[in-house]
Amino acid sequence: MTKPVIQIPAPARQRNRNAAATRQAILASARRAFARAGYDGVGVREIAAGAGVTAMLVNRYFGSKEQLFTEVVARTMAAPSILTQETINSPTPGENLAAALIEQTKAGVTPLDGFLITLHSASSKRAAKIGRKQIEKHHQKVMTAALRGDLAPQRAALVLSLIAGFQVMRQMIGLSALAEADPKALMKILGPVFQLLVEGERPRGNKLFDEI
Secondary structure, eight states, rough: OOOOOOOOOOOOOOOOOOOOHHHHHHHHHHHHHHHTTTTTTHHHHHHHHTTSSOOHHHHHHSSSSHHHHHHHHHHHHHSSSSHHHHTTTOOOOHHHHHHHHHTTTSSSOOOOOHHHHHHHHHHHHHHHHHHHHHHHHHHHHHHHHHHOOTTTHHHHHHHHHHHHHHIIIIISOOOOHHSOOOOOHHHHHHHHHHHHHHHHOOOOOGGGGTTO
């Protein structure tokens, strides 16, 4: 008598459980979501869906939405596009900061994720607290360390404020006096202003400050 052939079902396909890849997928999804809608405008389920995982897995990897947001913000600051070491430690940091900022905010350039996340999350008290801590830990610390003289932390904070404000007015709002300006004209004004904050004293030989 022929024995019946027992069919063993093939195992169901499972998502690759590579922990590092899963973590990176969650971070990438969170970064896109926070840049688009800010801290309060995004839920863990949406982030999970964008990464192809469950909300439970997001919480397993990061503990909470707050911790995930903290890591995303920290990562955006770890690789700056304007406040680079090369720029702020150069012989002409004011000019280089101005050039980088003008280039980043010109027409057609996509705003930086870190800037968008901060902008769209500023109305959230919790997100603002997290953002402040990360700014002070990264950008503020790096900029202050590059300065000499009195009031270095305050001057560093003003550099950050000028960068953020310029991005808002030129790139997001499109203030015509900035958005339509000749880049050379903007450089003529911004360069000395940044240099003043970096040096802590009036730049010598610049007519812009002759009457100050």
